[in-house]
Amino acid sequence: MSLLLGLALSPFLTSPIPAYGQPELLAGVMDMRWRRSSCLSLRCNDEEWRQELATPGHDVLDRRRLGERGAGARYRAAQRRLHARAQARQSTDAYSNKWRVGTRHDVEVLRDGPNRLAVEVGAAWRLAPRSDDGIGLPGPVFRGAIDFGRRFGDRAELTQRLVWETGQGQTFIKQSMGLDVRLWPEWTLESDYVIRHRTRGASGTETAEGWFGIRRRF
Structure with a gap:
């Protein structure tokens, strides 16, 4: 088995x-x-x-x-x-100095690229007449400015500024223009031209001055 x-x-x-x-x-x-x-x-x-x-x-x-x-x-x-949208830069501030006490509002309309454009408006109380390009009487005034600039490449820049102030029956306008050209890294060719216009009632005066020179940076 x-x-x-x-x-x-x-x-x-x-x-x-x-x-x-x-x-x-x-x-x-x-x-x-x-x-x-x-x-x-x-x-x-x-x-x-x-x-x-x-x-x-x-x-x-x-x-x-x-x-x-x-x-x-x-x-x-x-x-x-x-594609981000550019927005205007705005600022509002109060100031005081030996000539005026007031407030102002600034708006940078153009601040990108070769062009620059800014607008300023404000109200103030003038303490000292004709001390910083203004009317010839103390009292309340309205002020404003337009600042324009343009760059031409990396060497040249054109600037233009218009400042106005009105009050007490008077008006003051200042227009300045400048052109800066960089010749070398340390040398810059500068030119400025300024016109001041004052109106008091039916009469007014106007003065002009200019400057042209070379500035060296140390």
């Missing part, structure tokens, strides 16, 4: 036990994983495993995709900056 059972079960007892994996290979992988966590060398024991798992060209394609997305994001950000 035992002989018959042995003959019947011999194929199953002599064949190897089915295995789902190779124990030595799995043990080696686990051992390399443990070594990798504490490996401080430039080339660790599992370097060949990492090379086999990596697909040729896969990392390059990933970097290329990331670069394209990054470039697109930078381009869109640049477009948003270029």
Whole structure:
């Protein structure tokens, strides 16, 4: 009976036990994983495993995709900056000096690019007459100014300023114009021309002066 059972079960007892994996290979992988966590060398024991798992060209394609997305994001950000709406800069302040006490409101209409345009209006009480380009009587006055400038390249700049003050039956207007040309980094050619006009009732006076010279910066 035992002989018959042995003959019947011999194929199953002599064949190897089915295995789902190779124990030595799995043990080696686990051992390399443990070594990798504490490996401080430039080339660790599992370097060949990492090379086999990596697909040729896969990392390059990933970097290329990331670069394209990054470039697109930078381009869109640049477009948003270029299309940002410019707003006029405004300021209101009170002031006092030896000649006047008052308030003024400034608006910079143009402040980007080669052109510059600013407007100033205000009201004040004049303390000293004709001390800083104004009317000849103390009392309440209205003042204003228009400032214009334009740059021509990196070397030349044209400036023009118109100042007016009225009150107590008098009017004062001052117009100044200047042109500065940079000849060398330390040398600048400057020219100024100023016209002052005073009106008192039906009469008025007008004076003009100019200056032309070269200024050196130290």
